Amino acid sequence: MNISTYTIKPKLPNSLKPLEELARNLWLSWNFDAVQLYIRLDYDVWLQSQQSPVRTLGMVSQERLAEVAKDDSYLSALNEVYGRFLKYKKGETWYRGSRKDVVAYFSMEYGMDVSLPIYSGGLGMLSGDHMKTSSDMGLPLVGIGLLYRQGYFKQYLNADGFQQETYPENDWYNMPVERKNDKNGNPLKISVDLAGRVAVAQIWEVKVGRSFLYLLDTNIEENAQDFRNITSALYGGDKETRIQQEILLGIGGIRALRALGINPAATHMNEGHAAFLGLERVREIMVEKHFNFDEAREVVWPTNIFTTHTPVPAGNERFDIGLIEKYFRPWTQTLGISWKDFLGLGRERVYDDHEPFCMTVLALKMAAYANGVSKLHGEVSRIMWKGLWPNLPLEEIPISHVTNGVHPRTWVSNNMTDLLDRYFGTHFNDEPTDLAIWDRMDRISDEELWRTHERRRERLVAFARDRIRQNLKRNGAVERRIQKAEDALSPYVLTLAFARRFATYKRGNLLLRDPDRLLRLLRDKDRPIQLIFAGKAHPMDMPGKELIKEIIHFAEHHDVESRIIFLENYDMTMGHYLTAGADVWLNTPRRPLEASGTSGMKASMNGVLNCSILDGWWDEAYNPEVGWAIGRGEEYEDTKLQDEVESKALYDLLEREIIPLFYQRGRDGLPREWIKMMKTCMKEIGHSMSSHRMLMDYSNKFYFPALKNYRRLVKDDYTEAKSLAAYMTKLHQSWDSLKINKVESNSKPVMQRGDSLTVSATIELGALKPEDVLVELYHGTVSNQGNDITNARRTEMKPLGQQGNSYQYQVRIECADTGQQGHTVRILPKHEALVHPYRTGLIKWA
Numbered sequence: 149m150n151i152s153t154y155t156i157k158p159k160l161p162n163s164l165k166p167l168e169e170l171a172r173n174l175w176l177s178w179n180f181d182a183v184q185l186y187i188r189l190d191y192d193v194w195l196q197s198q199q200s201p202v203r204t205l206g207m208v209s210q211e212r213l214a215e216v217a218k219d220d221s222y223l224s225a226l227n228e229v230y231g232r233f234l235k236y237k238k239g240e241t242w243y244r245g246s247r248k249d250v251v252a253y254f255s256m257e258y259g260m261d262v263s264l265p266i267y268s269g270g271l272g273m274l275s276g277d278h279m280k281t282s283s284d285m286g287l288p289l290v291g292i293g294l295l296y297r298q299g300y301f302k303q304y305l306n307a308d309g310f311q312q313e314t315y316p317e318n319d320w321y322n323m324p325v326e327r328k329n330d331k332n333g334n335p336l337k338i339s340v341d342l343a344g345r346v347a348v349a350q351i352w353e354v355k356v357g358r359s360f361l362y363l364l365d366t367n368i369e370e371n372a373q374d375f376r377n378i379t380s381a382l383y384g385g386d387k388e389t390r391i392q393q394e395i396l397l398g399i400g401g402i403r404a405l406r407a408l409g410i411n412p413a414a415t416h417m418n419e420g421h422a423a424f425l426g427l428e429r430v431r432e433i434m435v436e437k438h439f440n441f442d443e444a445r446e447v448v449w450p451t452n453i454f455t456t457h458t459p460v461p462a463g464n465e466r467f468d469i470g471l472i473e474k475y476f477r478p479w480t481q482t483l484g485i486s487w488k489d490f491l492g493l494g495r496e497r498v499y500d501d502h503e504p505f506c507m508t509v510l511a512l513k514m515a516a517y518a519n520g521v522s523k524l525h526g527e528v529s530r531i532m533w534k535g536l537w538p539n540l541p542l543e544e545i546p547i548s549h550v551t552n553g554v555h556p557r558t559w560v561s562n563n564m565t566d567l568l569d570r571y572f573g574t575h576f577n578d579e580p581t582d583l584a585i586w587d588r589m590d591r592i593s594d595e596e597l598w599r600t601h602e603r604r605r606e607r608l609v610a611f612a613r614d615r616i617r618q619n620l621k622r623n624g625a626v627e628r629r630i631q632k633a634e635d636a637l638s639p640y641v642l643t644l645a646f647a648r649r650f651a652t653y654k655r656g657n658l659l660l661r662d663p664d665r666l667l668r669l670l671r672d673k674d675r676p677i678q679l680i681f682a683g684k685a686h687p688m689d690m691p692g693k694e695l696i697k698e699i700i701h702f703a704e705h706h707d708v709e710s711r712i713i714f715l716e717n718y719d720m721t722m723g724h725y726l727t728a729g730a731d732v733w734l735n736t737p738r739r740p741l742e743a744s745g746t747s748g749m750k751a752s753m754n755g756v757l758n759c760s761i762l763d764g765w766w767d768e769a770y771n772p773e774v775g776w777a778i779g780r781g782e783e784y785e786d787t788k789l790q791d792e793v794e795s796k797a798l799y800d801l802l803e804r805e806i807i808p809l810f811y812q813r814g815r816d817g818l819p820r821e822w823i824k825m826m827k828t829c830m831k832e833i834g835h836s837m838s839s840h841r842m843l844m845d846y847s848n849k850f851y852f853p854a855l856k857n858y859r860r861l862v863k864d865d866y867t868e869a870k871s872l873a874a875y876m877t878k879l880h881q882s883w884d885s886l887k888i889n890k891v892e893s894n895s896k897p898v899m900q901r902g903d904s905l906t907v908s909a910t911i912e913l914g915a916l917k918p919e920d921v922l923v924e925l926y927h928g929t930v931s932n933q934g935n936d937i938t939n940a941r942r943t944e945m946k947p948l949g950q951q952g953n954s955y956q957y958q959v960r961i962e963c964a965d966t967g968q969q970g971h972t973v974r975i976l977p978k979h980e981a982l983v984h985p986y987r988t989g990l991i992k993w994a
């Protein structure tokens with residue numbers, strides 16, 4: 149069949165033209181009054197469109213459009229919103245520097261709006277908020293991702309509570325994406341080589357306020373069916389599809405930017421999925437500059453940033469060598485390195501033939517900047533990957549952290565935003581990086597805050613009943629049963645929500661561990677609680693699906709179906725209702741497996757109090773004035789014991805603290821102490837967990853230094869890059885001949901604080917010069933075993949005299965700490981263009 153295709157666009161009256169532009173910019177996803185314009189067009193159509201502004205415009209009748217075009221009140225609302233949009237796009241921003249060099253941000257998924265379902269969960273939400281925030285701040289950042297033909301699966305439960313999945317088809321012509329064309333109006337295309345065959349991809353653009361996101365799509369005629377399927381589903385398919393997706397994202401992504409005329413001066417790999425981009429950047433420089441692999445890598449490394457997202461070993465992608473060989477064998481020729489060296493890029497133990505190829509390792513080896521996503525996750529990541537830096541003390545492993553954040557305008561409910569806007573003023577919207585604005589929480593009256601929160605709880609209950617009714621209908625329940633949905637939940641009862649992926653380590657069923665104790669709380673006449681669960685299990689995760697079933701059965705069996713609700717198909721819309729309308733946000737992971745988590749931050753900014761294991765972000769944000777901690781950050785070998793202890797702690801908290809505090813009402817009916825916690829929580833977490841804080845961190849710690857490195861390295865036809873590469877080559881060749889011969893000091897067995905101590909060392913530099921190396925005295929408290937220095941300080945030693953290639957180094961320090969002290973000497977690389985001296989294998993201890 150030969151089908152000619154064309155796109156038909158709705159015909160908008162002139163006065164409504166801005167609706168078209170607004171619908172195609174995701175700015176609207178964090179500006180509720182803009183969304184309202186589409187709801188006002190036709191509420192039924194809006195619901196049918198699945199809350200898609202673009203689709204709504206296509207579906208609304210021409211008569212209705214003509215009518216609205218003459219409605220003064222509608223037009224004035226439209227003009228007001230459009231005016232604000234234009235002002236936003238032109239307004240001053242936090243970043244005011246050059247836009248010539250950009251940071252390219254790579255992620256497998258983006259969660260920005262329900263109308264663009266190319267996300268599955270936390271990682272996508274984070275990339276979505278990253279894009280929105282970079283727009284607010286005016287950062288020179290573009291996003292790269294894939295456009296999936298199918299959205300992530302929709303979850304529904306059969307009558308027995310067992311999870312089933314459906315995969316919705318996306319219709320891009322009715323989504324906020326636009327295909328990029330070349331000068332002649334033909335689709336812009338790039339290609340990648342996949343095991344000897346060529347896969348072609350077209351490029352779609354998504355406008356996110358001022359910023360742009362580009363999505364690659366292989367579902368085009370030129371491709372054979374298997375290649376068309378590369379972008380068919382997010383995290384669908386087998387390992388082979390997965391490696392093809394990652395080649396497309398990393399390598400194709402760089403090529404797409406080139407095709408668009410954008411120079412990715414710095415790159416940010418959000419998760420290891422995008423790590424192949426490092427190889428493509430190296431290849432480009434080799435071709436253009438005739439550099440060898442090592443030289444080109446010295447340009448890429450200081451301009452590459454990697455964020456790791458999971459401490460769960462299985463969450464770190466690994467490919468069998470056979471698969472890597474199939475797709476990357478030709479790359480050894482392109483890159484001019486041996487096959488073993490190539491595989492070594494993805495291995496912890498470079499020459500271990502049995503080790504698979506790990507994307508996290510590749511990313512760590514190709515990026516000077518690496519981070520975990522909370523303080524605790526930074527620590528855990530340093531332990532997890534320390535093998536890559538043999539002999540380097542743990543605290544110096546170059547993986548730091550930037551704690552995740554959430555975009556307040558997206559996640560604070562519209563009712564609460566109205567209230568905050570009134571008290572915080574226009575500044576809150578116009579200068580989102582001014583985080584001190586949250587201090588104004590103290591000015592908000594208790595009554596108003598509580599009324600706003602209660603309104604959100606009512607909205608949540610109404611939303612839940614509506615969903616339950618729909619689901620019962622779908623499962624063919626009788627009318628009497630459907631009517632019962634009206635009894636589900638109460639808008640006046642203390643509401644606990646648990647919404648997250650149903651993976652066993654998150655323990656969605658922890659609260660069910662002692663049924664009698666839970667039932668007492670649920671059935672309490674005066675001070676009851678109610679629970680709302682939501683979340684998807686991975687389609688292959690049977691234990692995860694069992695957890696969901698267990699909850700459903702528990703509610704049925706004990707006849708508490710009005711107090712325990714499982715809401716199907718957790719997505720952004722539901723996330724909004726839950727994180728704004730619950731009273732307590734529950735989280736029970738096995739520490740330290742939750743890297744950060746962001747839903748609890750969304751809750752906090754809405755005044756919903758967290759009750760959580762001290763894991764991820766909560767480990768650093770918790771204090772008794774903003775919420776509750778289950779346990780004190782213990783870690784367990786025995787998981788049964790852990791469940792026992794931690795479920796008890798959770799019941800105790802509920803019985804002794806949370807329930808009494810919530811129901812302790814004054815004569816005016818207000819829970820004053822609870823409201824006080826809400827305010828402190830909003831103030832502190834609004835301040836510390838805003839995505840604007842997160843992006844200021846990324847910018848100051850990584851983006852700006854990386855862009856600066858780029859400008860420096862490429863200046864004068866890559867002069868500095870060449871010198872750095874030559875230095876690194878010399879260093880690798882000479883490193884083994886470095887010797888620390890004699891370390892001497894004038895220390896006495898007992899000394900006093902304030903005494904000075906001189907240490908000298910004789911060092912053979914071989915072919916190196918003193919300016920090539922950093923010689924350090926490493927000193928501090930000696931551990932009980934006497935073989936380790938803790939709380940170490942480092943002081944650079946200076947060369948004094950020279951005898952042949954033997955140098956006398958010396959340093960004088962003041963004894964500052966008391967107790968058992970000690971020192972040793974070590975050598976590290978030193979070059980002014982080096983981002984940090986911690987290169988794999990290049991450290992020498994006395």
Ligand SMILES: *Cc1c(COP(=O)(O)O)cnc(C)c1O
Pocket residue numbers: 268269270271273647648649718719720723724744745746747748750
């Ligand atoms: C915020 C959000 C997440 C991520 O939250 P976690 O705390 O990491 O579980 C996942 N899914 C949806 C729909 C969200 O809104």
